[in-house]
Amino acid sequence: MxxxxxxxxxxxxxxxxxxxxxxxxxxxxxxxxxxxxxxxxxxxxxxxxxxxxxxxxxxxxxxxxxxxxxxxxxxxxxxxxxxxxxxxxxxxxxxxxxxxxxxxxxxxxxxxxxxxxxxxxxxxxxxxxxxxxxxxxxxxxxxxxxxxxxxxxxxxxxxxDGLPDRPGLRTLWAASASGDYPVHIGPGLLCEAGFWPAAVTGRRVIVSDYNAFRHHGAHLSPAFADVRIMPGEQSKTIAHAEIVWTEMARHGVTRSDVVAALGGGVVGDLAGFCAATYQRGVPVVQVPTTLVAQVDSAYGGKTGVDLPEAKNYVGAYHQPAAVIVDPLTLTTLPEAEVAAGYAEVVKTALIAGGGLWERVAAGAEPTDPAVIAGCALTKLRIVASDERDGGPRQLLNLGHTVGHALETVTGYARYRHGEAVGLGLLAALRLSGQDALREQVADLLAARGLPTHAGPGLELEPIIFATAKDKKRTGEGPVPFVLLRTPGEAIYGQHVTPAALRAAVKELIA
Ligand SMILES: NC(=O)c1ccc[n+]([C@@H]2O[C@H](COP(=O)([O-])OP(=O)(O)OC[C@H]3O[C@@H](n4cnc5c(N)ncnc54)[C@H](O)[C@@H]3O)[C@@H](O)[C@H]2O)c1
Incomplete structure (x- = not known):
């Protein structure tokens, strides 16, 4: 039949x-x-x-x-x-x-x-x-x-077309004002089937870091060129973008070629930014290999780099031509990185509510393809309604205002992004008056080895100062926060009193 x-x-x-x-x-x-x-x-x-x-x-x-x-x-x-x-x-x-x-x-x-x-x-x-x-x-x-x-x-x-017939494979269609693309999520899709979307033609230029390339670079062959950066947030800078642009130019990459961003959120953001700007824009296929990237950063087209002053301060919107998600690539990911991704899973499940939150609250494995796909769908739905952060997309920043501030004051070196987001979530839940839920989330984070306290040695004032640098802030107004009424009902653009913010952060560093 x-x-x-x-x-x-x-x-x-x-x-x-x-x-x-x-x-x-x-x-x-x-x-x-x-x-x-x-x-x-x-x-x-x-x-x-x-x-x-x-x-x-x-x-x-x-x-x-x-x-x-x-x-x-x-x-x-x-x-x-x-x-x-x-x-x-x-x-x-x-x-x-x-x-x-x-x-x-x-x-x-x-x-x-x-x-x-x-x-x-x-x-x-x-x-x-x-x-x-x-x-x-x-x-x-x-x-x-x-x-x-x-x-x-x-x-x-x-x-x-050309998609292998594999159990558990799902395709999510991402719609956005500046362009649509498919997201293919399936165990073994990359590692076993070596899948590449038929519609994305052009020579592949792999941009990756040493870890992701070592484990999974071969699955993307044949590659026309590959550029590798050192792993870690410290590589998400303009200096590294220049290295990537220069390598692309040296290899003779043209606008009919395509960048394959193989790696975590750092590679995805940096390679996406280089693709957005190289010759004013070449296509990028996101091939996320960390949990953070598979549940969050690979979708939605935000690309960019950090400044020493603040995170993600320079960048561009550049929707991918496709996203290939193989949860089996996570088998090589260190445990601590899986844990860091777990914070984004919890964040997304709190925003989504319903079945996704129920599964996560009941202790579902974050690397379960159904959990990854549920998070991807949640993000895609939000981005579809607001590509450029004018409104509902801000919901995705639940936990990020304090999380980013913690990353900034520690020079991006002390916490993984996900770890900082986990701490930021706890602050956001306290600010939301969700005391019981805060305890539940703290238990979930702790069970995966994530920090629930930010000490020692951190001072309150620099963190509060850093929250004021949040990109959601406009003009001289206060920083708007994302708060949660209940799982499935997050609200953005909320103002909190300075005293409440101080208390929520103080509790984290006590
Ligand atoms: N663009 C967005 O919408 C968005 C959303 C969320 C986060 N982010 C960004 O994502 C970044 C964090 O991403 P991340 O947590 O993936 O960190 P990351 O990219 O630094 O990766 C974490 C570590 O895992 C290694 N690695 C990657 N894949 C591997 C694999 N399969 N096996 C073994 N090791 C592997 C990397 O080399 C690195 O050492 C932050 O810069 C954050 O700002 C962006």
Missing amino acids: TRKFVLIGFMGAGKSTAARALGPGGADVDHVIEERAGESVRDIFARAGEAHFRALEEQTTLELLADPSVRAVALGGGALGSPAIRAAIAAHTVVWIDIDVDSAWHRVTHSHHPHRRPLASDPERFRALYAERHDGYWELADVIVPANRAREIAQVLTCL
């Missing part, structure tokens, strides 16, 4: 639009049921009840999945409640059209087809249903496409 695309997602996500956009052979289950019955879904619900409709839905779905003339099937919103349908779609490529609950509500309440949505009359029930179904979509999805790309789904799915 040839693989079909099975389109899943909540009401209003645009599954029917996507099925239509996939051309001849696109079938929408609700539409087929209505045509055959000669009445609307809402009327079938009203006349014969939900159980009758679900039986009809199951029968029609199974029939369409077995029909060789059908290429793509858009399932009804509740179809995944049927074990028979869940079993049948396992042999196909499941594409989740992902929509946030507010957009879904807006769409269904302004829909041309209100008769199709018998479950969309009560906003509270709608939200509850969304929360109930969300993790089910997540579990089943091979490909996740944002709802605002449903019309372009045919182009989006070409990113699957």
Whole structure:
């Protein structure tokens, strides 16, 4: 049987639009049921009840999945409640059209087809249903496409060309104002399959550090050139960017070539910045090999270098052409680096809430591909709504204002970025008045060997001074903080009193 695309997602996500956009052979289950019955879904619900409709839905779905003339099937919103349908779609490529609950509500309440949505009359029930179904979509999805790309789904799915058929592989489509790209996440994708996206042509220029290259450089062959820097944050400087630019020029790299950034966040930020600026911009493929990079820094297109005065002060937005994430590259990563990445996992899970936070709070392994993909999806959703940090993207800075200040006052040498973020998270939770959650997070961090105190030898005033250098601050105003109401509900642009900030930092260095 040839693989079909099975389109899943909540009401209003645009599954029917996507099925239509996939051309001849696109079938929408609700539409087929209505045509055959000669009445609307809402009327079938009203006349014969939900159980009758679900039986009809199951029968029609199974029939369409077995029909060789059908290429793509858009399932009804509740179809995944049927074990028979869940079993049948396992042999196909499941594409989740992902929509946030507010957009879904807006769409269904302004829909041309209100008769199709018998479950969309009560906003509270709608939200509850969304929360109930969300993790089910997540579990089943091979490909996740944002709802605002449903019309372009045919182009989006070409990113699957040449992708090996491997268990556990997921592709997330990253949408942003300045460019879209696929994120392929799969154990062994790089180390075993040597995957490189077919759509990214051009000679590969590997930019890496000595550790990442030694362990994984061979998986990216054939390379046209490679440039290696010394490992560590101390390499994220303009001087190192100049080394990379110079090496690229010496090798005769042109704009039709592509930079492969192989390594952690330092390499990703530096190589991305060099790609953004070399000859005014060459493409970059991010190939993250640390946990920090796989859950966070490889996505979203922020690139740059540090100044001695402050971190990440010079840079550019440069979205990657693709991201290749192989969790197996983490098997060579030192334990302390995995721990540093864990702080970013906890941060992301606190922002996401829901199933991701539940898994992380229950002690999930941070290198679990599902945890990595969950963090990636969380970041991509936020960046899609705000590429340039004007609003919601600031949420990703939970814990970072104090975290960056700790890195700055210690000359970037004492803490790994993730370690500083873990400490910053504790300060942010105290400032949020989340005392019990702070204890829970401190326990999670401590269980992975992360510091929960910043002492000894640190002084309060330089840290407070360094927080004022935060890039989110505008003009002479106070530094805005990201605070947390509850997991899943972070808020940005919050002002805290100087006394509260002092107390939260003092507690860390006591
Ligand atoms: N651009 C963004 O959106 C963003 C987001 C978060 C963090 N960051 C940046 O990321 C940086 C931190 O990244 P990081 O924590 O990955 O640090 P890193 O890049 O310094 O890597 C940590 C260490 O792991 C080594 N290493 C990398 N891959 C390895 C592997 N597979 N096996 C063995 N060793 C390996 C490196 O050589 C290095 O010694 C910071 O500069 C931070 O500002 C950027």
